[in-house]
Amino acid sequence: MRQLAVVGAGWAGLAAAVRARQAGESVQVFEMAGQAGGRARRLPDTAAAASPRGLALDNGQHLLIGAYRETLGLMAELGIDLSRALLRLPLRALDPQGHGLALPPGGGRLALLRGVLGACGWSWRERLALLRASAGWALQGFRLRHDCSVAELGRGLPAGLRRGLIDPLCVAALNTAPEEASAQVFLRVLKDALLGPRGSSDLLLPREDLGALLPDPAAAWLADQAQPLSLGRRVQALHPLAGGRWQLEVQGPQGRRERHEADGVVLACPPGEAARLVGPLRPDWAAQAAALTHRAIVTVLVATEGERLGEPLLMLRDGPGEPGQWIFDWGQLRDTAQAPGAHGLWAVVVSAAEPWLPGGLPRCGQAVLDQLAAQAGPLLPPADPARPRRVLRVLAEKRATFAATVGLVRPEARILQGLWAAGDHVAGPYPATLEGAVRSGRQAVNGLRAEGIPPGPGARPALSRS
Numbered sequence: 001m002r003q004l005a006v007v008g009a010g011w012a013g014l015a016a017a018v019r020a021r022q023a024g025e026s027v028q029v030f031e032m033a034g035q036a037g038g039r040a041r042r043l044p045d046t047a048a049a050a051s052p053r054g055l056a057l058d059n060g061q062h063l064l065i066g067a068y069r070e071t072l073g074l075m076a077e078l079g080i081d082l083s084r085a086l087l088r089l090p091l092r093a094l095d096p097q098g099h100g101l102a103l104p105p106g107g108g109r110l111a112l113l114r115g116v117l118g119a120c121g122w123s124w125r126e127r128l129a130l131l132r133a134s135a136g137w138a139l140q141g142f143r144l145r146h147d148c149s150v151a152e153l154g155r156g157l158p159a160g161l162r163r164g165l166i167d168p169l170c171v172a173a174l175n176t177a178p179e180e181a182s183a184q185v186f187l188r189v190l191k192d193a194l195l196g197p198r199g200s201s202d203l204l205l206p207r208e209d210l211g212a213l214l215p216d217p218a219a220a221w222l223a224d225q226a227q228p229l230s231l232g233r234r235v236q237a238l239h240p241l242a243g244g245r246w247q248l249e250v251q252g253p254q255g256r257r258e259r260h261e262a263d264g265v266v267l268a269c270p271p272g273e274a275a276r277l278v279g280p281l282r283p284d285w286a287a288q289a290a291a292l293t294h295r296a297i298v299t300v301l302v303a304t305e306g307e308r309l310g311e312p313l314l315m316l317r318d319g320p321g322e323p324g325q326w327i328f329d330w331g332q333l334r335d336t337a338q339a340p341g342a343h344g345l346w347a348v349v350v351s352a353a354e355p356w357l358p359g360g361l362p363r364c365g366q367a368v369l370d371q372l373a374a375q376a377g378p379l380l381p382p383a384d385p386a387r388p389r390r391v392l393r394v395l396a397e398k399r400a401t402f403a404a405t406v407g408l409v410r411p412e413a414r415i416l417q418g419l420w421a422a423g424d425h426v427a428g429p430y431p432a433t434l435e436g437a438v439r440s441g442r443q444a445v446n447g448l449r450a451e452g453i454p455p456g457p458g459a460r461p462a463l464s465r466s
């Protein structure tokens with residue numbers, strides 16, 4: 001049995017470890033943090049009953065779509081009950097006035113046609129322009145000869161359509177402003193969502209915290225297979241051995257130094273750390289990884305006195321003084337019998353949040369409260385001074401995703417013999433998403449196995465210690 005090592009227990013590393021084990025390999029996962037999940041994790045300080053409103057909180061609100069086939073497949077393989085873990089809704093992008101696109105169930109071209117023709121609050125000019133544009137993109141196979149920005153892609157479309165649909169979808173999917181976001185990556189996501197199998201365009205809203213969604217079940221599954229995660233262990237350096245085998249220098253608890261050998265390594269840490277580890281071995285690969293720039297995401301948790309949105313998810317109009325783009329009603333997502341604190345709790349997502357960071361998070365939180373008051377409508381109750389809303393917490397991830405900019409070149413999965421990269425940043429069709437991470441993890445293991453490196457001598461548990 002080969003002994004593979006996985007560096008990082010984010011969704012990419014966990015997907016890689018499960019895949020490796022399913023393929024009959026022995027696998028050791030080194031994770032520098034005290035828990036798995038990476039950028040999609042439960043906050044450890046909120047797991048206890050003493051957490052705000054008795055709820056486990058995440059590092060940031062997430063949303064999946066039906067086109068995340070590998071992620072959903074992995075969750076199902078781990079025995080996760082998808083209908084309990086995720087609320088599935090046909091694609092809806094409705095604002096508080098109830099205006100916007102709401103597809104009928106099923107997805108596909110017919111649902112898109114019916115949804116666009118029936119879109120509330122759109123003029124006929126806007127509806128026909130969207131149908132014409134999507135037919136044009138479909139005719140080109142959703143491929144562009146030359147990449148351009150999403151803003152350029154939408155140039156011929158009515159301004160209301162750009163502001164009311166294209167720009168919010170772009171920021172949600174790519175976490176990159178339309179002026180710099182890659183139209184090619186955007187079209188690829190649209191293609192998979194709109195033209196994929198039934199249900200691909202559905203929105204899947206987490207009903208549980210992110211830890212319960214995948215990292216906990218994956219860690220439990222691996223432990224069941226006698227492959228527990230090695231938490232609190234940071235890989236400090238990688239040294240090539242003969243025949244595509246590797247030695248890992250690991251810093252363990254209390255600064256203890258360990259050395260492990262492996263018959264293949266999946267490097268599933270973020271691009272900056274991957275560049276540090278790979279720099280001495282493949283400077284060109286490391287330079288590409290290090291050149292990626294990042295964008296922030298802020299999630300503002302708003303506590304209300306039991307208020308309810310007209311939909312579990314609404315789109316907000318953002319602008320210079322208005323940070324939020326989407327609002328999730330946890331009262332309609334979490335099981336309020338088990339977690340009554342979810343009742344009346346809203347999560348407002350601020351993607352591409354750089355403009356809001358210098359002013360400080362409290363200011364961003366206040367701006368969200370003002371925005372909610374200003375944009376009230378039939379689906380978003382007006383602010384009531386007798387029932388004040390307050391900001392429960394503002395969660396900021398400064399390096400949430402890489403910026404999916406025009407013409408971006410991402411590092412390849414194969415680094416050297418026996419050393420493969422995984423992670424949302426690795427070259428692939430998707431922007432920085434859970435699906436991109438999971439796909440890359442599985443792809444790295446398939447690549448490693450195809451290299452056919454034979455098991456090294458005694459390549460089972462931790463081999464040597466210094």
Ligand SMILES: Cc1cc2nc3c(=O)[nH]c(=O)nc-3n(C[C@H](O)[C@H](O)[C@H](O)COP(=O)(O)OP(=O)(O)OC[C@H]3O[C@@H](n4cnc5c(N)ncnc54)[C@H](O)[C@@H]3O)c2cc1C
Pocket residue numbers: 007008009010011012013030031032033036037038039040059060061062063064233234235236268269270273297298299397399400401422423424425432433434435437
């Ligand atoms: C606030 C926020 C909102 C988001 N919203 C969405 C969304 O709605 N939908 C969506 O699809 N995606 C979303 N994303 C993106 C998604 O979370 C990421 O694409 C995904 O989690 C990346 O997973 P990963 O495994 O590639 O990397 P990571 O999650 O970064 O995992 C890397 C792991 O490696 C570990 N590590 C680093 N260095 C070392 C080392 N030397 N040794 C050992 N371990 C190491 C880290 O601690 C980490 O656990 C969001 C991200 C954020 C932050």
